[in-house]
Amino acid sequence: MGVSVSANEVADAPQEARERTILGLTGEGWARILAPLAIGIIALGLWEWAVRVNEIPPYILPGPIEVGRTLIRDWHTLQVSLWITLQITFAALFVAAALGLALAVLFAQSRVIELSLFPYAVILQVTPIVAIAPLIIIWVDDIRIALLICAWIVAFFPILSNTTLGLNSADHNLQDLFRLYRASRWQVLMRLRLPTAMPYFLGGLKISGGLALIGAIVAEFVAGTGGRASGLAYRILEAGYNLQIPRMFAALVLVSATGIAIFLAMTLVSHLALRHWHESAMKERK
Amino acid sequence: MPAKGTVSSSRAPASGFSVVLPSGLDLGGVPVLGACRVEVPGGRVTALLGPSGSGKSTLLRLVAGLLRMQGAVVAEDGAPLAGRIAWMAQQDLLVPWRDALGNVTLGAHLRGEKPDEARARALLDQVGLSAPDARKTPAQLSGGMRQRVALARTLMEDRPVVLMDEPFSAVDAPTRHRLQELAARLLAGRTVLLVTHDPLEALRLADRILVLTGSPAVPVEVPVPEGAPPRPARDAALLDAQAALLERLAEAA
Numbered sequence: 001m002g003v004s005v006s007a008n009e010v011a012d013a014p015q016e017a018r019e020r021t022i023l024g025l026t027g028e029g030w031a032r033i034l035a036p037l038a039i040g041i042i043a044l045g046l047w048e049w050a051v052r053v054n055e056i057p058p059y060i061l062p063g064p065i066e067v068g069r070t071l072i073r074d075w076h077t078l079q080v081s082l083w084i085t086l087q088i089t090f091a092a093l094f095v096a097a098a099l100g101l102a103l104a105v106l107f108a109q110s111r112v113i114e115l116s117l118f119p120y121a122v123i124l125q126v127t128p129i130v131a132i133a134p135l136i137i138i139w140v141d142d143i144r145i146a147l148l149i150c151a152w153i154v155a156f157f158p159i160l161s162n163t164t165l166g167l168n169s170a171d172h173n174l175q176d177l178f179r180l181y182r183a184s185r186w187q188v189l190m191r192l193r194l195p196t197a198m199p200y201f202l203g204g205l206k207i208s209g210g211l212a213l214i215g216a217i218v219a220e221f222v223a224g225t226g227g228r229a230s231g232l233a234y235r236i237l238e239a240g241y242n243l244q245i246p247r248m249f250a251a252l253v254l255v256s257a258t259g260i261a262i263f264l265a266m267t268l269v270s271h272l273a274l275r276h277w278h279e280s281a282m283k284e285r286k
Numbered sequence: 287m288p289a290k291g292t293v294s295s296s297r298a299p300a301s302g303f304s305v306v307l308p309s310g311l312d313l314g315g316v317p318v319l320g321a322c323r324v325e326v327p328g329g330r331v332t333a334l335l336g337p338s339g340s341g342k343s344t345l346l347r348l349v350a351g352l353l354r355m356q357g358a359v360v361a362e363d364g365a366p367l368a369g370r371i372a373w374m375a376q377q378d379l380l381v382p383w384r385d386a387l388g389n390v391t392l393g394a395h396l397r398g399e400k401p402d403e404a405r406a407r408a409l410l411d412q413v414g415l416s417a418p419d420a421r422k423t424p425a426q427l428s429g430g431m432r433q434r435v436a437l438a439r440t441l442m443e444d445r446p447v448v449l450m451d452e453p454f455s456a457v458d459a460p461t462r463h464r465l466q467e468l469a470a471r472l473l474a475g476r477t478v479l480l481v482t483h484d485p486l487e488a489l490r491l492a493d494r495i496l497v498l499t500g501s502p503a504v505p506v507e508v509p510v511p512e513g514a515p516p517r518p519a520r521d522a523a524l525l526d527a528q529a530a531l532l533e534r535l536a537e538a539a
Contacts, residue, residue, distance in 0.1 A: 171379070173375055173377055173379050174379050174381065176347075176350075176352045176373075176375075177373065177375070177379050178396065179352070180350060180351075180352075180371060180373050181392070181393050181396045181397070182368075182369060182396070182397070183396045187396055191381075191395075191396065192381070195381075195383050198383075276383075276423050277382045277383045277423040277424070277425055278382070278383075278425070279425060282425055282426075
């Protein structure tokens, strides 16, 4: 005996709306790309126009064309610095993700551990990195490691706090069901709590990606004043000292572009991991 | 050999059990159930009715061993009930990252056994989920479809004691009618405790009907029509009994 699906439930099934597409994107898709792009171009045009009309010298405010030219001319130097900053950022993000996840799992094992350690994670989070960066740079001989620690301190907390929340968010009824199925503590962790925490962890990663970059830049600034670093922040400082303002702007553009690229990469990772089951990543049902 | 398209089930001898609450049941200081003794006979379907908030689900959770109360539930054969229970809760409780098929085979997956996929597919087919739907995740299914996956999972577990909490509440009336017949057939010979607020459902499926009455509630047995379940819905005696039961429930509320 089979039970046929009743008519109203068939109507409930998601129906892929066939919208007209231009080069693989719908009208709304193009608007989402073109509208911000148009605003950007208009703003850059106004900037260039204001610089030219008022004859502002490039050491006060260079126009976007001058910045672009400097970016190409100094690419060789800037690219070396960009690479150093990227290495520190991603190393810090990786360590923050691994340690944050591990510590969150530890917290999930016992309320006592969580209560006794979490305040220290908060202290780590609220201490201004600018204030402790000089100390870390003095204490740690290897400047790379010192920068990594600074970036890690900034990036660590969102991952820890989000993942802890995620691990504690597993549906209690579902935990009961797992208990009735005689799942072990380990199975409940691996098969229920960690998958539940996944969207939270990815959300934390999205925040921490940007923070790791900021942490790396701030630490480089502090280290740069002592002449001990060579990342993008150091280039900004150096260009400032030498009044090479276009170069300063070029380095700044690279920092922003890197931040945007990291955010987009984390968004993509999150989307790919969640698109089949989590509400946040699924297409809206019509 | 079972006929094509049907799912057979091993007939383990189903023990009855009784719930003994000499001083009732409190949850967080609030009395939920009064002092009572509920006998659930082995191999039969016992339906538990009552108004919302009368403690039906609490009683079910108590039997499932989710309330950590020692000695309140005693099996007739003396062995503990743990490990012999399939539980279908009021919420569908599907794991969101596993597809419908993966949810039906969840028990086997957790026990580290190789899941009987053919049986799982046949069960999904019987509750009316097509093969493409079996590959969808819960978020891609409608509420009624999710409930049917939960029903298939409960039947898949093939346990002698089955606890069901409003198993057909989210499906439309004709589908509910067919699912009731399917459940009655697949659950024959098991000890079933069925929580429902649908008098017709109780009268069609149950060998015994208990109505939770009063505050704190105690179960009171009401008569059921002649004949073995599933009883035909058009039977005059059954419809009479439905009207009587409805009035009784209205009084209990």
